[in-house]
Amino acid sequence: MAERAPHPDTPELRARWGSFAWTNVNAEKVREIIGRYPEGRQRSAVMPLLDLAQRQVGQETSTQGWLPLPVMEYVAAQLDMPIIRVLEVATFYMMYNIAPVGRFHVQVCGTTPCMLRGSDDIMDACYARGMKKGHTTADGLWTLSEVECMGNCASAPMVQINDANYEDLTPARLDAVLDALARGEQPKEGTQDPARHTVEPVGALSNLNAMADGNHDYRGEWATAPA
Structure with missing residues (x-):
């Protein structure tokens, strides 16, 4: 992200994001996410809800998305959490952008x-x-x-x-x-290596060759280290 400190809380920020609310589609997702957790443990949904909020902001800004403070406050209110607890989560994990990012x-x-x-x-x-x-x-x-x-x-x-x-x-x-x-x-x-499909070795196998065509058990072939 652009910074690891929350974006300044300004009147302009409040004007843009103070009325944040879930889209109809995301509101249904939120009900499903919160429903995964037992009664009294709804705050455990904070991470998926922050991710969903960031993605909704991203859709509105044509970027990867980020978490303006009013958006985090919205999530905090929905989960009946102090905003500082939500902010602690958002600032700890790099998956959350707490300042604007590019496309x-x-x-x-x-x-x-x-x-x-x-x-x-x-x-x-x-x-x-x-x-x-x-x-x-x-x-x-x-x-x-x-x-x-x-x-x-x-x-x-x-x-x-x-x-x-x-x-x-x-x-x-x-x-x-x-x-x-x-x-x-x-x-x-x-x-991006044209010689690879995923992360298989490039070129011929250099060891464990018998594993190429089956689940070969090498244990009987390995010498036991002296006591």
């Missing part, structure tokens, strides 16, 4: 596996397009963030753009993804 939120993983496989080059490719970490470009198209591990270590380096993951990136492959998004297209998600 595409580019989240670059900078954790060790991605770093070792070139995430610095991926960040440089973003910088070369005018992005700045923690900010949104002047045209409102891109917001750039560096995040921690998103679980794609076997296909590093990777970025998450809105809800889509793009893996096995090089600067050229990232440029192709970003160019497609800017044109209004939806590029292929997942690995």
